[in-house]
Amino acid sequence: MCANRSIITPDSMSAVDSLSGYFAAGYRTAMSTFSMSPNRLGDKGIVHHLQLSPLVSFLLIGFITVSIVALSNLAFQMTFMSTFKNWQRPKAQGKWSWIMGNLIQMQKGNPGDIQMEWTEKFGGAVIYRGLAGNERLLLSDPRALMYVLHQRCYAFPKPSGARSALSNLLGEGVLTTEGDVHKRQRKIVNPTFTQSAIRDFLPLFWRHSRALAKHLQTSMEEERNAKMQNKTQERLSMAHELSPAYINDETINQNDVKLLDDKMKMNDQATVPSIVDVLHWTSRTTLDVIGESAFSYKLNSLQRGENGDVIADSFNKMMTHVGQLTLLERAQLHFEQFSIFDGIRPLPTSFNKRARACYDAVESVAQKMLKERREGTAPPETEKDVLERVLRANEDSSVKQSQRLMPHEIMGQLTTLILAGHETTSTALTWVLYELAMHPSIQESVRKEILEAQQINEQEGKEDLSYEELHALPMLNNVTNEVMRLNPPVHSTNREAAEDDIIPLKYPIKGEHGQTIDQIPVRKGQAIIVHIATYNRRKDLWGPDADQFRPDRWENLPSKVLQSGVPGHSLSFLAGPRNCVGQKFALTEFKAILSTLLAAFSFAPPPGTTKIDSKQVIVTRPRIRGMESQGTQMPLCVTPLQ
Numbered sequence: 001m002c003a004n005r006s007i008i009t010p011d012s013m014s015a016v017d018s019l020s021g022y023f024a025a026g027y028r029t030a031m032s033t034f035s036m037s038p039n040r041l042g043d044k045g046i047v048h049h050l051q052l053s054p055l056v057s058f059l060l061i062g063f064i065t066v067s068i069v070a071l072s073n074l075a076f077q078m079t080f081m082s083t084f085k086n087w088q089r090p091k092a093q094g095k096w097s098w099i100m101g102n103l104i105q106m107q108k109g110n111p112g113d114i115q116m117e118w119t120e121k122f123g124g125a126v127i128y129r130g131l132a133g134n135e136r137l138l139l140s141d142p143r144a145l146m147y148v149l150h151q152r153c154y155a156f157p158k159p160s161g162a163r164s165a166l167s168n169l170l171g172e173g174v175l176t177t178e179g180d181v182h183k184r185q186r187k188i189v190n191p192t193f194t195q196s197a198i199r200d201f202l203p204l205f206w207r208h209s210r211a212l213a214k215h216l217q218t219s220m221e222e223e224r225n226a227k228m229q230n231k232t233q234e235r236l237s238m239a240h241e242l243s244p245a246y247i248n249d250e251t252i253n254q255n256d257v258k259l260l261d262d263k264m265k266m267n268d269q270a271t272v273p274s275i276v277d278v279l280h281w282t283s284r285t286t287l288d289v290i291g292e293s294a295f296s297y298k299l300n301s302l303q304r305g306e307n308g309d310v311i312a313d314s315f316n317k318m319m320t321h322v323g324q325l326t327l328l329e330r331a332q333l334h335f336e337q338f339s340i341f342d343g344i345r346p347l348p349t350s351f352n353k354r355a356r357a358c359y360d361a362v363e364s365v366a367q368k369m370l371k372e373r374r375e376g377t378a379p380p381e382t383e384k385d386v387l388e389r390v391l392r393a394n395e396d397s398s399v400k401q402s403q404r405l406m407p408h409e410i411m412g413q414l415t416t417l418i419l420a421g422h423e424t425t426s427t428a429l430t431w432v433l434y435e436l437a438m439h440p441s442i443q444e445s446v447r448k449e450i451l452e453a454q455q456i457n458e459q460e461g462k463e464d465l466s467y468e469e470l471h472a473l474p475m476l477n478n479v480t481n482e483v484m485r486l487n488p489p490v491h492s493t494n495r496e497a498a499e500d501d502i503i504p505l506k507y508p509i510k511g512e513h514g515q516t517i518d519q520i521p522v523r524k525g526q527a528i529i530v531h532i533a534t535y536n537r538r539k540d541l542w543g544p545d546a547d548q549f550r551p552d553r554w555e556n557l558p559s560k561v562l563q564s565g566v567p568g569h570s571l572s573f574l575a576g577p578r579n580c581v582g583q584k585f586a587l588t589e590f591k592a593i594l595s596t597l598l599a600a601f602s603f604a605p606p607p608g609t610t611k612i613d614s615k616q617v618i619v620t621r622p623r624i625r626g627m628e629s630q631g632t633q634m635p636l637c638v639t640p641l642q
């Protein structure tokens, strides 16, 4: 269950990012000629004359460009020396492989399966072809990863096309900026996520965790009551059929009721678990948490549903939309990554419109909050939220005027945090509940550990576990580490070489003629896929059971993992100056919600032969095999505990 896409953009999209700028001028002219700005030609444009819709012309131009680039790439790689000339590589298959490279193969199976297959065959650095035959470097070698992410982080930025497409949607936050701007922004944002800051957020996490447990309980009770109601109706109509004299509840004598109950094989309702889509609930909860932590905004999506608030509604629509993109829309997204669109993004694609609505929704609320703070009318609870902390850090006397965030950059951080901090944590929670449902004895042990800790706490007259107590539970730690390793919400991310470089390898690979390759020379513009999920599951590093859920492995990690140099050993929160700024926040929130749920409910797999697959919806979400049209979901049997 891996992925070939990143939090930013589908991996395969950025196949087009490293296209050289020499195409840009000609392409822009073509764009304007066809559709984009017909008036500039003093005419209505060729599109108008040909009666092509903007979408069709966009795809047509994209296709022509990609074809030309594919052919020139092929010619280049055949006539000149490719950096990877003597490398073994996966063969691109199918009649469209000259233009689509290996991308079609990559769509089969669960996301990331093929990357793992290639890595097992070729090693921790694999060259495959993306759109237009572009050579793409898939990395899962620990030294290479640390070189790209840590040692030379700013020499391997995110692909420019993807970054600029995203910054039109998310604004200029830490996720989309590079180099000195990124360094400056991280300096202001980092203090918001220190241990002491997260300690302040913990009561909020507990409050929302309890609200989730209560809502789940209530909704299950309501469902049970509705079922009982239906059964009563059923009984009445059956009784009526058996004897027309029984026309209302009172007239049915108890023996008949028992008879009917037996006949209908009714179970004791209290012991029957409910089937609950846990993804739906965790997603609402983490959205509420991030709204309140970020700017003290109560989204109340648990109570009101995703459509109850403009922010929740827009994020919900965007995520649903990403999960149901048509082939045409996916092609649009691919083409949009061309750097030749720089300066004219965001293109009016359906996805961009939805994503922009998210930005606008957050911006309008955040502007209101900012105004209140400026006017001194903000309520006292805003004292400790992310916005207030960022504002304070920004105005600190130690920060030079030139280093301070501009108002639009502050806004960019908020949009970024809501996107980056919402679906990631809910996805991780969903996968952990699934894994624990599949491994009942592990579920039982971790529950026991949590209940014992809570009991001691209660005896001491405290309601909730403290930050230290929560993070000191060994089973909970192991389960958390293991699910993040095995099911990383962000499966991969993209980078490109800003200059020619040489990437070292920890584990040399074999070339086409058996020669040893222990370093990778890359040219400026080389596309790189940092494959988090593949690194996390490599059997040669983690052992033969690397693809299984085994939390106890964290008590005795293999020496190859310990020596990898990857901080925290798994790559799920990335590494280096661009690692996940919200890691401590996410882990604390995750543990608070999980321990509250485990103390209140037991989780079992869905009935029958339901098979859970995964699907890339920015993050890697679950869905049911054979029911793909229902979208992403994780139905589990949930039983309330006494």
Ligand code: HEM
Pocket: 006, 007, 008, 174, 175, 176, 186, 416, 417, 420, 421, 422, 424, 425, 428, 488, 489, 490, 492, 493, 494, 572, 573, 574, 577, 578, 579, 580, 581, 582, 583, 585, 586
């Ligand atoms: C289980 C939960 C989470 C996981 C697995 C996760 C993972 C990641 C990963 C892999 C990246 C790097 C993305 C890239 O470079 O393409 C990232 C970046 C980021 N994450 Fe998280 N994240 C999680 C939760 C959060 C939370 C809760 C927040 C905020 C409250 C957050 C805020 C961010 C931000 C702002 C960045 C951009 C950092 C930068 O580029 O400097 N994340 N996260």
